[in-house]
Amino acid sequence: MSNHEESAENRLRKELPEEVPAAAESTEAVDSAAEEQSPQLTGRQRLAKGLWPPRVTRAQLIVALLLFGLGFGLAVQVASNSDGDSALRGARQEDLVRILDELDDRTQRLEDEKQGLEKQRDELENSSNQAEEARRQTVEKEKQLGILAGTVAAQGPGITMTIEDTKGTVEADMLLDAIQELRAAGAEAIQVNGVRVVADTYLTDSGNSVSVDGNKINAPVRFKVIGKPQDLEPALNIPGGVVQTFEKEQATVTIERSDKIVVDALRVAKRPDYARSSSQ
Template identity: 75%
Template sequence: MRSALPPEEPNKPSGEGAEDAQPAASAAKGAEKDRENSTDKGAEKHTGNGGEATAEATAEATAEASGGGPGGEPSAADPAGGEEEQSGRRRLARSLWPPKVSRAQLTVALLLFVLGLGLAIQVASNSESSALRGARQEDLVRILDELDDRTQRLEDEKQRLDDQRTELENSSDQAEEARKQTIEKERQLGVLAGTVAAQGPGITLTVTDARGAVEADMLLDAIQELRAAGAEAIQINDVRVVASTYLEDAEGGVRVDGRKVASPYRFKVIGKPKDLEPALNIPGGVVQTLEKEQATVAVAQAEKIVVDALRRANRPDYARSSS
């Protein structure tokens, strides 16, 4: 009879293979135990140095153990660091653009803009008001002389009117004296109104415009300067200039009170020559303005100027004398 053999253990090594497997297993266990001991020793060493070990050192050790770079930073082979850097740049760009402005910032910007605009306007107005700042000394002296002469003329007119009043009050025949003064006043008003001819010292102003660049407003400026300098009678070519005179541009010339005059424009002006000529030659005045348009300007003084262009006296429709 055959006896039954006992069953074999399936995973139990036998012979030389079993002997070789047992040392390998014990070696693996020893390595794992050594690694645990080294970790515990490192922790104890950091703890023993005055308690200076921190969570950062522990994290660094963990990162080194897991294969990361020093300092816990990702290694070059790890793409997570590059992605985080790009994400940070995108967040920075989004925070800078588009700009986010608060209501307070807008209010301050608006106030600064208004302040700057006001300063610019103030500087421009100061520059315009100081047009004579760059004038020569002799020009400034001449302008002051003109102002003094104008003031003297007004004082003389005031004195003359005071004398007339005194004569009327002291005259034995007040009616006759009033009649004489009325005739004299009529003559003066006739000269101003252009209904009578006039003669006296003054100047002639000739403007030759070969290019046709002289406009009506330039001639009007000349008339205003002459009036301000004391001109008593003005005539342009064959048209008498009075208080109601108007000028407008026309083809090939200028219309004065509806009558066309062409170059050369000849002004006959009665007044004090020493006042009239400097008024035209002030810096930036009539002569310089016309010469900028390449017009030829000539001013000549004369002891006798005849203004003989007349205007018809128009009777007012509604106004009547109250005397």
């Protein structure tokens, strides 16, 4: 390569960087000229350009569909009501009277049915209450009869009478008199040394002791009696009565009042062999 060609290439390399900015400056000049030539947009135009074309998201589309469905349903309902009202408005007077009569008859039937149901409810409640009261009275009566028959235990106010017979002079008839005196004074339950006294109780002499319903009674003889203490004790202490009779036989009698006497000796209920209820 000659020296002339090398000096020409070097000049080209030095001049090339200076041409590039010149080209860029020309491009900017063209853009600015284009902007000067294009018309300026107003605020309303820029707003319209931002709103259209619309950019709809998926959530907005779903909400729009739901609102459309709701509006359609309301429109159908209003149209249906309007049709019904228009049908009544277009009905004849005779038809309107007939419709009102049917409504009155239906209302009356419903009212009668309501009263009938209320009456049945009251009858059921009364019958239930009566049945419950009858069951309660039956249970209470059974307890009372059980106390008299000696099949259930009993407790209540009463007295305890203890007879000390060291010489064995107390006999069956003396104890029987004491039982009868207590019953006459209002005794409701009597127990003698672990033997329940009932309507068919019997007493017998057994050597120097007494047997109650076949059970030998050893001294001391102890009566546990349920009843009113203010009536029971005086009935035993009357002149010539039970206490004085025992004392004549050199037996010692002690009577104690109590607010709670427990009679827990029981008898086995027996079924009669021949007697039956007359209501059967």
